[in-house]
Ligand code: TXA
């Protein structure tokens with residue numbers, strides 16, 4: 001069934017009340033509404049309405065066993081969905097909420113199984129975006145994944161949401177580009193100690209500083225799901241020689257390709273000479289030290305321009321902070337694209 005998706009512009013810092021009420025009414029009528037957060041756009045449904053939550057899985061083509069994050073707007077809501085709140089988890093909520101940190105706790109049975117993906121746990125997040133908070137204030141907790149088709153790059157603006165979900169959801173609250181352009185960090189308190197399941201907007205350094213302990217990062221390399229895929233294939237070259245060799249090979253194969261240069265600080269002379277040597281290829285610069293990341297936009301744009309291959313120059317070694325998160329996304333996208 002095709003819906004006529006409504007697109008509503010909304011003021012990102014001071015959302016118009018009447019637009020929030022219209023969106024909240026759709027949510028209460030068990031429809032799906034995409035909304036901005038500080039990380040990426042989310043696709044919201046009333047968390048306690050099983051039929052509404054089912055629509056998320058259908059619209060995205062998301063596997064049923066993949067749980068959804070519960071988006072909250074007030075601290076009091078935590079107790080109604082979490083069984084126990086370890087003191088360290090509570091401290092992190094106080095410190096980083098609202099903000100890009102999702103916390104996995106053991107769930108109360110009041111949380112529908114469909115939200116939990118059948119698990120006994122639930123992921124909680126309080127987004128730092130006035131539109132998201134205003135909406136959740138009107139509707140109560142929202143179950144919300146990123147507002148993309150399953151396996152695609154997360155959307156950083158309303159156009160990305162439209163490209164994936166037009167005709168499949170009731171409305172989109174359009175507040176322009178999201179600030180961070182990367183998803184929240186997910187930290188799990190339900191196995192021994194705590195561990196990071198997905199790196200994201202709150203860095204490992206910040207979490208270790210706040211807790212005073214070393215925190216393990218789970219490697220998503222073996223995960224069953226593929227993420228951030230488009231029709232372009234990503235090729236990560238380890239050395240500058242490798243990229244030159246690849247360029248020579250590809251010339252014979254006549255693939256339409258773009259070069260992607262990721263850097264932390266200054267540009268590198270090898271990159272400048274590579275661009276000079278192959279002026280026929282489109283090239284993209286990706287500053288991975290920037291908190292406002294454009295990796296997902298780059299992936300979507302390259303796909304739209306029908307680049308079959310994205311050839312990455314050697315990635316910066318062991319960057320800290322947000323750079324490490326962006327490298328994680330590049331590895332994930334490359335893993336998916338070569339399957
Ligand atoms: O920044 C974000 O987190 C965005 C915005 C919209 O809030 N949301 C987001 O949701 O990225 P989603 O569904 O695309 O990714 C959430 C990830 C999924 O990989 C899911 O498997 C994991 O969180 N997750 C959710 N609940 C979980 C749970 N109870 N246990 C383990 N992993 C969980």
Ligand code: MG
Pocket residue numbers: 145146154
């Ligand atoms: Mg997602």
